[in-house]
Amino acid sequence: MLTLSRVSRRYGGTVALDGVDFVVPENTYMSLLGASGSGKTTLLRLISGFEEPDAGEIAIDGERIDGKAPHLRDIGFVFQNFALFPHLTVAQNVAFGLRYSAVSPVRDEAEIAGRTQDALQLVGLDGFGHRSVSAISGGQRQRVALARTLVTEPRIVLLDEPLGALDANLRARMCDELKAIRERLGVSFLHVTGSETEALTMGDKVAVLANGRIVQSDTPDVLFSSPRNAEAARHLNAWNIFDAGLCGAASEAVRLAVRFDQIDVAPQGQVPSDRPHLSAKYLTGEFNGPTALAFFRSKDGTLMQVVDHLSCPRLPALVEGQSYDLHFAFDAARQFQEAV
Structure with a gap:
């Protein structure tokens, strides 16, 4: 050892x-x-x-x-x-x-x-x-x-x-x-x-x-x-990390982390009421064979990534430059008391 x-x-x-x-x-x-x-x-x-x-x-x-x-x-x-x-x-x-x-x-x-x-x-x-x-x-x-x-x-x-x-x-x-x-x-x-x-x-x-x-x-x-x-x-390159304040939380010192594959995308105003969400502008997509990555930019400039598995697609048709609501289940988010 x-x-x-x-x-x-x-x-x-x-x-x-x-x-x-x-x-x-x-x-x-x-x-x-x-x-x-x-x-x-x-x-x-x-x-x-x-x-x-x-x-x-x-x-x-x-x-x-x-x-x-x-x-x-x-x-x-x-x-x-x-x-x-x-x-x-x-x-x-x-x-x-x-x-x-x-x-x-x-x-x-x-x-x-x-x-x-x-x-x-x-x-x-x-x-x-x-x-x-x-x-x-x-x-x-x-x-x-x-x-x-x-x-x-x-x-x-x-x-x-x-x-x-x-x-x-x-x-x-x-x-x-x-x-x-x-x-x-x-x-x-x-x-x-x-x-x-x-x-x-x-x-x-x-x-x-x-x-x-x-x-x-x-x-x-x-x-x-x-x-x-x-x-x-x-370091895992699989988690979006962002200020909890983007989802309306009171403390901006709290950081949330949600995996790329556990974030969903909806037109603005169409998020289920029981799911936290944040607004972000769609930038572009990247095709990787069995999966595709969608890139978004939140209001504070944070780059957000969402992965879509093409065998079971779940994202709507996305238009570059248009804003969407990124939403996720409460238990999908990890909370860190860490500075940026």
Whole structure:
């Protein structure tokens, strides 16, 4: 189990991480979701030992690792750009960590060959060992990078935006493969991403990092359906967040959040009396295959989104520039006492 306790990191006057408490349980695929500048790269660098925290503790299975050199932490790291050696073959890349480890390097060539072969077989690259890394696809290079990490049998594997350099089809396949590999190994993966879809798809648990803090850590279904605060909801890209005052509530300090798929649209003045509503101007629509997004602008300038599932359409015909009433059930709204 990886544990971060009150971990902070500053760069001059800029706070990158602010007293982070974070746990990656044993045998878990943990996704860490954060926007650019949220501190997620800093968090990885502190765990891996490329940087040290200004305050707090980092431990694996109760043993503190902050202050230790990176090669003494027993952590695997898969980089977004793969970081493979172009002059070495696939097998030589995978074997590198065994052969040149600073701690207990493997000298027995038969053991190196066997463990390398096992790692390549694990990631679906059996028979590729003799190839140059420049002669294989992006998805295959990603697997080589993963095999090079796994062959050393780390206690936890850190993945820094591991699917970011792949095309959409490869990303989908690698999602399934990464999860299957992790389950076979029984070690924990910490997968850092800026994609809410990727985080929810991959993680047994998902943590949201915003403004240098973990604002929520939950299972994907709980996080998606019940964000605890406005920051967590914003990162899911599925919730409209707006002032309660737009619906006639007394306090403008209260923020409401309603999911894109739980807002209905009606001509002005035709909202059922038992449903809260707000007025907004229709801007444009976006067709996404099985769904369509409708974009609105409320009176205070807030952008509102409504999703329509084309297998069961529920929105009226919309005219650009015309105002409508957006309405929703009382129990669809979450209420946050947070500033904008």
